[in-house]
Amino acid sequence: xxxxxxxxxxxxxxxxxxxxxxxxxxxxxxxxxWYKQDPGxxxxxxxxxxxxxxxTSNGRLTAQFGITRKDSFLNISAxxxxxxxxxxxxxxxxxxxxxxxxxILRVKS
Amino acid sequence: DAEITQSPxxxxxxxxxxxxxxxxxxWNHNNMFWxxxxxxxxxxxxxxxxxxxxxxxxxxxxxYSVSRSxxxxxxxxLESAASSQTSVYFCASSEGAGSPLHFGNxxxxxxx
Numbered sequence: 001x002x003x004x005x006x007x008x009x010x011x012x013x014x015x016x017x018x019x020x021x022x023x024x025x026x027x028x029x030x031x032x033x034w035y036k037q038d039p040g041x042x043x044x045x046x047x048x049x050x051x052x053x054x055x056t057s058n059g060r061l062t063a064q065f066g067i068t069r070k071d072s073f074l075n076i077s078a079x080x081x082x083x084x085x086x087x088x089x090x091x092x093x094x095x096x097x098x099x100x101x102x103x104i105l106r107v108k109s
Numbered sequence: 110d111a112e113i114t115q116s117p118x119x120x121x122x123x124x125x126x127x128x129x130x131x132x133x134x135x136w137n138h139n140n141m142f143w144x145x146x147x148x149x150x151x152x153x154x155x156x157x158x159x160x161x162x163x164x165x166x167x168x169x170x171x172x173y174s175v176s177r178s179x180x181x182x183x184x185x186x187l188e189s190a191a192s193s194q195t196s197v198y199f200c201a202s203s204e205g206a207g208s209p210l211h212f213g214n215x216x217x218x219x220x221x
Contacts, residue, residue, distance in 0.1 A: 006151075033209055042199050042212030043152075088151060095159070095206040096142070096167070101151035 006100030019076040023089030032072035115213035132200030141183040
């Protein structure tokens with residue numbers, strides 16, 4: 001089935017640093033979604049992208065829909081301790097959503 | 110506010126037992142999904158439903174079944190629990206095909 005390759009697998013950064021992660025697909029997507037999962041909870045939608053080249057921000061988070069429609073990027077600026085969690089990319093495959101394996105983010109304060 | 114609720118939050122069972130995990134949503138969504146989450150694998154789709162009486166197999170459906178008798182509920186049943194089914198299970202719902210999912214808070218299942 002369709003797989004999304006998400007990288008890096010994990011990051012351990014200093015508070016205040018910027019974070020970048022990305023997701024690639026072997027096929028074209030018309031939608032890219034980014035979710036965050038806090039420890040002990042279910043994933044929550046952060047940003048949805050619906051158009052190639054689209055750049056969307058949500059506070060300190062910025063996500064981009066790649067021009068090729070096969071990739072997407074998520075950036076977090078000036079990280080804080082509550083940014084800790086697992087970040088997932090997702091995209092529709094047929095009538096379902098497929099997810100990347102996630103990027104585990106840890107922040108040192 | 111609309112929500113999606115999973116129960117129990119934690120469950121320990123023995124190998125071979127039948128286990129049912131509950132999922133209830135008040136979004137009035139037609140689409141409901143069950144995923145399992147394991148380290149290194151992300152979220153893998155077990156079963157999904159697009160409406161009452163509709164059920165479909167996902168990528169890892171063996172050993173699991175679901176039923177959809179009403180809009181609000183999609184219980185997940187493990188017919189004969191195996192240690193390989195120790196995992197965290199998430200239920201989700203969405204408004205339409207490919208729409209963003211709303212997730213429950215998960216059920217942590219341990220099979221001993």
